[in-house]
Amino acid sequence: GAGVSQTPSNKVTEKGKYVELRCDPISGHTALYWYRQSLGQGPEFLIYFQGTGAADDSGLPNDRFFAVRPEGSVSTLKIQRTERGDSAVYLCASSLFGGEGSPLHFGNGTRLTVT
């Protein structure tokens, strides 16, 4: 079946612009996670959705970052007033239930470059 799909795969934007990154999880997966990964680092947690609600948004670095999942499936990560330090690969993952015993399935990521 289809895995986690992320679009776009690459995004280049200018400093100060607004971007939206989209994630289509595996059908039926209730848990959805956003991570970002910089070169040479492990994925850094941003936010976790259980259904439509954000169960844990403690990883969002500041109020320029916001994510939604209005119908409990597709999620959009929104970044306002982008900065060069936002450049990274943004990874989305979904799991059937969330928590232990429910492995994460990652998408291929969106590579964001802020110039």
Added chain:
Amino acid sequence: RKEVEQDPGPFNVPEGATVAFNCTYSNSASQSFFWYRQDCRKEPKLLMSVYSSGNEDGRFTAQLNRASQYISLLIRDSKLSDSATYLCVVIGSGNTGKLIFGQGTTLQVKP
């Protein structure tokens, strides 16, 4: 201090060698642990879960030492295809299900 710490390596080993990676975690309340594998410019994929009793999957053995708060991964008879970054992962506190990743340890197996 990071919640999950790993030696980034790289570990360069010949084919057939046995190699071990360690990982330490800071939250003593953590209950679930995993090793993920990530190939260059690809997404992370679950390699194996880590249980208190230790577990083995073919050439791979994972162990957990709760007293010392470290997790290990042993790879025996390493293959060229084992070359990748190995990420140590801990489920964060608060039972929200968020996974905390280490920096990753890079393994390069050479012919």
